[in-house]
Amino acid sequence: MDDVSSPDEPARHAAALPSTVAGTTLDELVIKKSRFLTRIVHVTTVEDADAVVAAARKEFWDARHHCVAMVLGTHADQQRSTDDGEPxxxxxxxxxxxxxxxxxxxxxxxxxRYFGGVLLGAGGLVRAYSGAVAQAVDLAPLVRRSVLVELLVTVPFADAGRVEHVLRTWVAAHDSVLDDVSYGADASFTVLVPPHLRATFDADLAAATAGSIEAIELGTRIASIPA
Structure with a gap:
């Protein structure tokens, strides 16, 4: 289960959150004629992870081994691995x-792994499998995850375009997220901001709107930010 942080510890709690990856990354490593084909995939459930493994088994049906490691959960609290026939x-x-x-x-x-005919030994296998994953992770797009304050900004429709531009510029420069934009009689923007930047956001929003608009705090959320 997710930990619950106290209100005075948001920055420390956010820093403790593990990162993740985006999408799917494929890579190949060849060691002594053995081919190690690696796929690193963003998943959120064991079922999703199992589907990735099943797809690899189907695509490379003639390979000897399909070894797996997975980490799941907000705080990386679910972990599983299998050697799939390797020592x-x-x-x-x-x-x-x-x-x-x-x-x-x-x-x-x-x-x-497609066996190349040369035995690697236990130490060689450890280096090969860990090296294959490390090389693939180096290529994967990383995504940071943080606990952010969720703010609602509502503005008259006539001012929506200008305020949206202000918000998009601000979040791009402050590790924040413009999460949702909704247009109706008024325009509403959901903005996710690091807790330590809440006062800065309020001041900059007031400066950009001559103090006519204030953000309403809705709570906190865990959000992904490209690394």
Whole structure:
């Protein structure tokens, strides 16, 4: 379960959140004629991760091994790995250690091995599987996750375009997110802001609107920010 932070610790709690990856990253590593085909995929459930593994097995049906490591949960509290026929401890756990060391969650790594005819030994397998995942993670687009304050900004329709431009410019410069834009009789913008920048946001919004608009705080949310 997710931890509950006290109101005076938002910055520390946010910094403790593990990062994740975006989309799917594919890579290949060849060691002594053995091919290690790696896929790193963003997932949020065990079922999603299992589907990624099943897809790898189907695509590379003739491969000897499909080794897996996955980390899930807001605080990386669900972890699983499998050696899939490789000697115990030589594949899944080393792969999982890479994901842990990189501080990642909501991710599954699948390494498919085509045996090249040369035995690598236990140490060689550990280095190969961990190296394959590390190389693929280096290529994956990282996404930081933080606990942000959720603010609602409502403006008259006539001012919507100008205020939206102000908000988009502001969030781009302050590790924040313009999460939702809704147009009706008025325009509403949902903005996610780091807790320590709340006062700065209020001051900048007041300056940009001559003090005519104030943000309403709705609570906090965990949000993803491209690294």
């Amino acid at each position: 115990s401890g030589t594949a899944g756990v080393p792969m999982l250690e890479v994901l842990r060391h990189r501080g990642l969650t909501d991710v599954v790594a699948v390494v498919t």
